[in-house]
Amino acid sequence: MNDFDGEFNKLKDVKRSEDARMISLKKVMARSNKKKFNILPLVFSSFTVFAVGLFLMMTVKEDTPVVESGKTIIDAQTVHEVPIVELTPRMFTVEYEVDNMDRGDHDYETLGTGRRIAVDPGVLDFHRGDVIYFTTPEYSNGNSGLNLPEHYISRVVALPGEKIEIKKGQIFIDDKKLKSFYSYPTVRGRNKEEYLKTVNPENSAMNEEDFEENMESIVVSKGSVFVIGDQWWRSIDSRHFGLLSLSKVEGKVIGYRMEQ
Amino acid sequence: MEQSLEQLYLEHSNRIYRYIFLQVRQKELAEDLTQETFYRAFKSIHSFNKQASMSTWLLKIARNATYDHFRRKRIIQFFGFGKGELEDSNASLPEDKLVKKDEASRLYKALSTLKKDHQDVLILRKINESSIKETAYVLGWTETKVKSTMARAFAALKKEMYRMEGNNG
Numbered sequence: 001m002n003d004f005d006g007e008f009n010k011l012k013d014v015k016r017s018e019d020a021r022m023i024s025l026k027k028v029m030a031r032s033n034k035k036k037f038n039i040l041p042l043v044f045s046s047f048t049v050f051a052v053g054l055f056l057m058m059t060v061k062e063d064t065p066v067v068e069s070g071k072t073i074i075d076a077q078t079v080h081e082v083p084i085v086e087l088t089p090r091m092f093t094v095e096y097e098v099d100n101m102d103r104g105d106h107d108y109e110t111l112g113t114g115r116r117i118a119v120d121p122g123v124l125d126f127h128r129g130d131v132i133y134f135t136t137p138e139y140s141n142g143n144s145g146l147n148l149p150e151h152y153i154s155r156v157v158a159l160p161g162e163k164i165e166i167k168k169g170q171i172f173i174d175d176k177k178l179k180s181f182y183s184y185p186t187v188r189g190r191n192k193e194e195y196l197k198t199v200n201p202e203n204s205a206m207n208e209e210d211f212e213e214n215m216e217s218i219v220v221s222k223g224s225v226f227v228i229g230d231q232w233w234r235s236i237d238s239r240h241f242g243l244l245s246l247s248k249v250e251g252k253v254i255g256y257r258m259e260q
Numbered sequence: 261m262e263q264s265l266e267q268l269y270l271e272h273s274n275r276i277y278r279y280i281f282l283q284v285r286q287k288e289l290a291e292d293l294t295q296e297t298f299y300r301a302f303k304s305i306h307s308f309n310k311q312a313s314m315s316t317w318l319l320k321i322a323r324n325a326t327y328d329h330f331r332r333k334r335i336i337q338f339f340g341f342g343k344g345e346l347e348d349s350n351a352s353l354p355e356d357k358l359v360k361k362d363e364a365s366r367l368y369k370a371l372s373t374l375k376k377d378h379q380d381v382l383i384l385r386k387i388n389e390s391s392i393k394e395t396a397y398v399l400g401w402t403e404t405k406v407k408s409t410m411a412r413a414f415a416a417l418k419k420e421m422y423r424m425e426g427n428n429g
Binding site: 011 | 265266273277281282287291294298299300302303304306308320321323325327328332366367368386417418421
C-alpha cells in the first residue's frame with residue numbers, strides 16, 4: 001500500500017493564492033452576515049405558513065376536499081413550502097441528498113446542512129399532494145451510474161382506484177386535468193416558460209420537448225400509490241418503477257425538524 | 261462569534277480548497293465551492309455536534325457542495341467525475357498545473373481517469389490523510405466499504421499508472 005506515497009505527498013501542495021483566499025473569506029463573511037438578518041423573519045414566516053397550513057388542513061380538509069369540477073381537479077391546499085415542525089415521539093428523522101424534490105430552495109436536500117427531515121410512520125392513509133418517504137423499489141435503466149439511494153422521497157399524485165395519465169407534461173387524473181404546483185414539470189421550481197427564458201437552449205439541461213413528457217394511462221391498484229418527485233427530470237419515481245406499493249412506504253414526510 | 265468564524269476559515273480553508281480543487285481541477289470553481297462550503301458551515305455551525313472533528317465535518321460539507329455542483333451539471337452520468345474537467349481550458353492555465361513532468365502530475369492525471377468512488381477514497385485517505393473512520397463519515401459509507409473500495413481504488417490507480425508509463429515509453 002505504500003506505492004506512490006511520494007507522488008501523493010507532492011499532490012498535497014496544491015497552490016492557492018493568498019489574495020484568492022482572503023477574497024473568499026470576505027465573500028463568505030458578507031454572505032453569512034447578510035443572511036443573519038434574514039433568517040429570523042424567514043423562520044417566522046415559514047412557521048406562520050405552517051401554522052396556517054395546519055389550521056387549514058384541520059378545518060378545510062375534512063369539509064371541502066380537493067375541488068373537483070367537470071374537467072379539472074384542483075389541489076390548492078397543498079403548499080410547496082416545506083414546513084418546520086416539532087417532533088412528536090412517534091416521528092423519526094432522516095437525511096436526504098437527492099435533488100428530485102428541489103423547487104428552487106434545495107428542498108429536502110438536507111445532507112450537510114445540519115437539517116433533518118421529520119417522518120411520521122403513523123400516517124396510514126395518504127392524500128394527493130402528500131410527500132412520502134419509502135424504500136426505493138428495484139429499478140435499473142441500464143445506467144450503472146444511477147446509484148439510487150436506499151430510501152427515496154416523492155409526492156403522492158394518484159390514489160388507489162384512480163387513473164393517471166400524462167399528456168404533454170400535464171397530469172390528468174381520471175381524464176380530468178390536475179391543477180397544482182406539482183402537476184407539471186419544473187426545474188428548480190421554474191416552469192417551462194420561466195426556465196427556457198433563462199437558459200441558452202444550446203446547452204441547457206432541458207429543452208422544450210423535455211417539458212412535454214407523455215405517459216400512457218395507468219390505473220392505480222389497491223394498496224399502492226403513484227408518486228412523482230417535484231423536479232421531474234431529476235427524479236426516479238412511478239413514471240419509471242411503476243406503482244409504489246404501500247408496503248414500501250416508511251411514513252409521511254411532515255417537514256424539517258425544528259432545530260433545538 | 262464572528263471572530264471565531266473567521267479563525268475557523270483561516271485555519272481550515274486551505275485544506276478544504278485543496279480537497280475541492282483535486283476534484284474539480286479549476287481554480288475559480290474551487291474557490292467558489294470553498295466559499296459555498298464555509299457559507300453552509302457557518303449557517304449550521306450551531307448544529308455541529310462534535311460527532312466528528314471540525315475539519316472532518318467541513319470536509320463532509322465540502323464533499324456535498326462539490327457533489328451538488330456536479331450533480332447540477334449532470335456530469336456524473338455523462339462523463340464520470342472530473343474527466344470532462346481536465347480538458348477544460350481553465351485547467352491548462354499554468355498556475356493550475358501542479359508539478360509538471362514528474363510523477364505527481366502523472367498521478368494527478370491518473371486520478372482523473374478513475375471512477376468517482378475511487379477518486380473520493382484516494383483523495384481523502386492519501387492526500388487528506390483522513391482515517392478510515394473519518395473517510396466513512398465524510399462519504400457517508402460504512403468503514404467496510406471504505407476499506408474495500410480503497411483496495412479496489414488502489415488497484416485501479418496502479419493499473420492506470422502502469423498503462424500511462426507504457427504509453428509514454
